[in-house]
Amino acid sequence: MSQVTEHFTRACRALAGGVSSSTRVNQALGHAMKFDRASGCRIWDLDGREYLDLCCSHGATMLGHGDPRVQRSVERVLARGAACSYENELHTELAELLCETIPSLERVRFTGSGTEATMHCIRLARAVTDRHLLLRFEGNFHGYHDQVMFGSTESGTFHPALQPQSSGIVPGLAQHIVQIPYNRPDLVDAAFSRFGDQLAAAICEPIYYNAGCVVPTAEFMQTLRSCATEHGTVLIFDEVLSSFRVCAGGAQQYLGITPDLCTLGKAVGGGYPLSVFGGRADLMQRLMPEGDCQHSGTYNGHPVVIAAALAALHAYREDDFYTHIEAVATRLYNGMRQLFERRGLPIRIQGLGARFGIYCGLTEEVRSYQDTLPHDRAMMLRLIAAAIEEGVYFHDYGGAACHHGFCAATTLQDVDEILARLGRAVEQLT
Ligand SMILES: Cc1ncc(COP(=O)(O)O)c(C=O)c1O
Incomplete structure (x- = not known):
């Protein structure tokens, strides 16, 4: 049995809902992920599987894990x-x-x-x-x-x-x-x-x-x-x-x-x-x-x-910190756009700096909460589950549209690896 699910089941007996924060259950998985260790933009679960992290501790680890x-x-x-x-x-x-x-x-x-x-x-x-x-x-x-x-x-x-x-x-x-x-x-x-x-x-x-x-x-x-x-x-x-x-x-x-x-x-x-x-x-x-x-x-x-x-x-405050963030953002967001476009998937990416939104089924610019409501959540949950399967970690909190992001430890080579893994995930969707 997977250590991740075994520990989640065990946690539920003593820890309310198996988590320290209600939104920590990943809705795309139906349970909380249990991570063993982390370094830079990578995290490893209790079963030893590696993921490139596009949740980044819900935005807290902007520098990467264990800086x-x-x-x-x-x-x-x-x-x-x-x-x-x-x-x-x-x-x-x-x-x-x-x-x-x-x-x-x-x-x-x-x-x-x-x-x-x-x-x-x-x-x-x-x-x-x-x-x-x-x-x-x-x-x-x-x-x-x-x-x-x-x-x-x-x-x-x-x-x-x-x-x-x-x-x-x-x-x-x-x-x-x-x-x-x-x-x-x-x-x-x-x-x-x-x-x-x-x-x-x-x-x-x-x-x-x-x-x-x-x-x-x-x-x-x-x-x-x-x-x-x-x-x-x-x-x-x-x-x-x-x-x-x-x-x-x-x-x-x-x-x-x-x-x-x-x-x-x-x-x-x-x-x-x-x-x-x-x-x-x-x-x-x-x-x-x-x-x-x-x-x-x-x-x-x-x-x-x-x-x-x-x-x-x-x-x-270092001089080139945000130059790097912008370079990674451009490569990642454009790469994802091309990936979805090539597969004919109506998925919109809106990002600024190190965080971004993925809107399934939306093609027009999202400018308000109301604009997010037609977001196809079922498609999003399938996409996240497939991405996790291929080694890219996204978290779904349970709201209409969620935020995702990368950390500064992500290199341009890491972006290419993320895109290759996401490419395989997207194939499972079509
Ligand atoms: C804009 C904003 N304000 C407040 C909070 C609450 O912060 P915390 O979870 O540290 O209590 C969050 C958390 O996601 C947030 O995004």
Whole structure:
């Protein structure tokens, strides 16, 4: 029997659902993958089968698995005793370097997860504005706390029927949300005209990777920025997934739009569990102990993750880092397009930097959540299962369209190997 399935079955007896995170069950397999080891862009399962990794820890291992620079940095801090829940000089260095790298950051705080980072930004925005409404965009994902766990059952404006995405959500929270579709500057204008003086914050994914890869139009982003400024609403860019993906300064640098607050996650920790939130100094000063808004946590800024993040940030800031990302992206995305085209498969690739979406059955540009709905999920699940069989690892979380990505350890030769393996997978589909 396969070690992977045997261990998953065994895990289910003690670990709820056999996983530490509900979305870790790969829907294309019906169970969680169990990996034994990883190096660079390759991972090996418990049965010793090798895969080229196009999930990359859901975006966390941007440098690749076991990056030696990160490993050395972690080992140095472990040798010092890794005194947790205390601060050392590395916290200062990382904070300074982040403020130098990300346009909106004048002050930062370290926290554990992307979920916490968005929760704290929203709380801080409410504290500074003394307002409670939150403007958000249909389908954008901001983590697992009660304030943001809503999907819509219909495409509507302002107050569509919002459905909690989990049981156990505090009733009535949806009344604090104004929701509009992504990439609609006209509706941004309308929402601010109607609710502007009540909006504490507007939160968005500045590149909407959680629907695969949806890039905002310049008009949409400029309207959002100018309306937020005009109405004194705190503009929050949730860069948990987009940070370091396309350039060191994040989506905000790429788009040339500076939010008031932002979150960073996943890649920021170099494969270790760190998230960051920060922004304008006058807003961040509202945090205790200077101000009256609480943000604390025993494991915040654990020295191991701070050391890992410092090494990762130095790597992202290297001159040729994003030249390589762009070269790999171009070869991989064009290669996949040609592969699907040659087989006559109606599959669209949208990618920017190191992450991309695969849309089955769609040929037009995807610009919003609604555009993803006709995505042929059954075809996608078959494609992923066949790719895994041939040694390319994709993960399906269970949503409409998912995001995939590569890491910086992927070489152009690795791309050719990925494409050869995918070519064999695609043959199984036709
Ligand atoms: C944009 C965005 N925000 C927030 C989160 C939540 O982050 P975490 O899973 O670290 O809590 C995610 C996770 O995928 C995300 O993509």
